[in-house]
Amino acid sequence: MRVAVRRGIEFAIWMLVGVIASRTWCLDGLPLPISIDSNSMAPTLLGPHRRIVCADCGFRFVRGENRRAADTRAVCPNCGYAGNDATQGPVSDGDRVLVDRATFQFRLPRRWEVVAFRTPGREKEWSTKRVVGLPGESVALRDGDVYINGAILRKTLEQQKATSVLVHDARYAPHRCTPAPPRWRPDSPESRWSCQEGRFVHAASQDPEAIGWLSYRHWRRVPGQPEQVLEGPVLTDPAFDLERRVPAGAIRPTSDLRLSFRWVRSAGSGWLHVRAVDGQMEFVVRIHAATRRAELLCNGSPLPISMPHGPVFDALPASVDISLFDRQLLVAIAGRTIAAYPYERTGPAPPISRPPFSLGGADLSLEVDQVRVFRDAYYEAPPGGPNEWRLGAGSSDRGEELFVLGDNPLFSNDSRNWPAGARLTLTALVGKPLFAWGATEEVACKGWRFRIPNITGFRYIR
Template identity: 30%
Template structure:
């Protein structure tokens, strides 16, 4: 059949592809124009960090250090007045002279100025702010207290209206300060006594971790942790020490250190079907994992405080485990998912809604010389690898000491309480007059951070 000359032909496949390509190019041009406009108008502002009040999350002017013994990478303060001559590795305690050379500029963060035009800041937000309306410099802090709350610090923990502020596992991951990374073992010590097989040779070292033999016996075979101090002090670096609130970033800061009990243990685990694993966080608290039951139990004094079942625990298959005690609560995660959590004995009673009670002004509990971290295996072989230990932040009073601190009055209706993660060196709401940080002081929320 003949087609009239004035009848349009249907579009070919190549013409349709050409149109889609043109629309894609046009969309890209529009997106780039909007992005350029956002930066030009200051909606998204790149900011270079100058100080170390938020280290180790983001660093100011610093030296990028790599331990010549264990290979651990970390940053230390590079400002002239605080630059160290000798560097101590916070992971293995190795000392070496700082190489000559200029310090690196601070990390760069991207600040989004839009969010607080439409909503109030939330607890935990990382924010940029001005201390005075005409201040040119921006300050980076974390929102801890909200309007109307009365803030206090006791034994390294923060309270609002007498209520202990408890972190989730996601929040702890962001705030945790590295303590020891077994992936970076010191080469000069062929058998570093950090994780030790108790009562024989049931556990053996592997290139990436440790393996428990299948014939280890009927009971639990334990692999226990010994901590070394990772800061300058008399004596050998292998001397056992409690875990304290030391920052590798603050190499030259001299102050009293406080034992830290809030710890996070991370590792990769492989369990055969008949094996039961235990991860001891304190002498009374154990996380028990069974591949046969596909379960996680939190045991406190051998009593089951919490139990959860998770299909991600498969016999013979590797999974990532996180177990922590933080803010008087036990947290357990598999992969990136929180599986179990429960209160840990000793938690102050939570006041009823609408009521407030002041935290007791108690002396800190006596701390053991060593953390009680240990890994137990029963009923078969077991492998653990990529063992890492981190600690929670330990908040101090305005003088940088571990004494109780109490705000003189509640926060105003538009006022916020902000702190720096590097508490020993941070200048923040503990030091500033009441009413300094209001919503009008806030510039925006930090979106991302990157190395220089």
């Protein structure tokens, strides 16, 4: 009997030691979930919010919950319909986060990595943001882009996906409440494009040299006249916290856009063309359907960059991504980047007068779906504040410093706007957020009640 009791006590002690060690050195957020209480990192991490289904296009979107907001209408970020009931559905608490406390004991944070840290000036509070500047670097924000030591910071495809904001998803067309023109439209009746429920089909022309174009035309609804739309450039208005007032002058036109679609099938020996325009430069990506090789053109001339000599994908269907983020043409087929061409321009891009993206078929029948347009996060310095920062590298008076930004920059309290003297040093890091989940379930066991994560809502934090 005594042996059994002793073993039971030893087991309980070792279990307690294991929990303490895990919480101290390895993981935070599982025994006591760490909750996100704002939408400064949306859509990567969500604070209190409601999930709303647009009554016009059926698109499902998230609206940040502000309990003091009097507006009971929600604007759909996909079609702009402003008559959605903002009170539909329950208020969801902020995401729960699992934090790995060990990673940064062995290495520095990487650029564009999400980190958890004690908030400068309010050390009892924790924050989560994305790292852009490392110790010893200078950071500047110009025209929405990040510059490190005077050079623009360009992202990989995975980094772009982590910070992208959805502008339009062609699978959700407005038709239930108010009439609106499709955003993807043929350039002419001879283009031979048709659309059905977000799937676009091109029929081959009798002329093998003719390119039939389907172009994206961005429009916005006229306030107070939902049946009227105005075509224009993509703007940097927020896709989250739509009930909060946006600072005057904070919304700007942008040409940092990304097109993503799936090439489903094709027939013929012609070419798929994808055209991307940033206001000053026109790029065309040509993919031959039979040989599956690719070519790149800039303003009508071949680009002087190295390209794969063989097929750029194995078989259809295949995903296609074309982006103009950070003054760089990036082309990825089937998840593999085949070209990254940096280019320069003087000053911000002028408003786009031509469609930013077009799809074309020449001597080819083809079908594409899952067509979506994204924009990049647009970072600006606060009005009246600095637009360049020098980070400490570990000197006697300043520790090794990091520069962090939120994914929802219009409503993020980060390195741009902390009080003077408030800086994030490596010693303030808590750990690396690994997973987030938005739903928990209460479980009762012998009088004890626990909240455990619903594994169906788990997602890895990019």
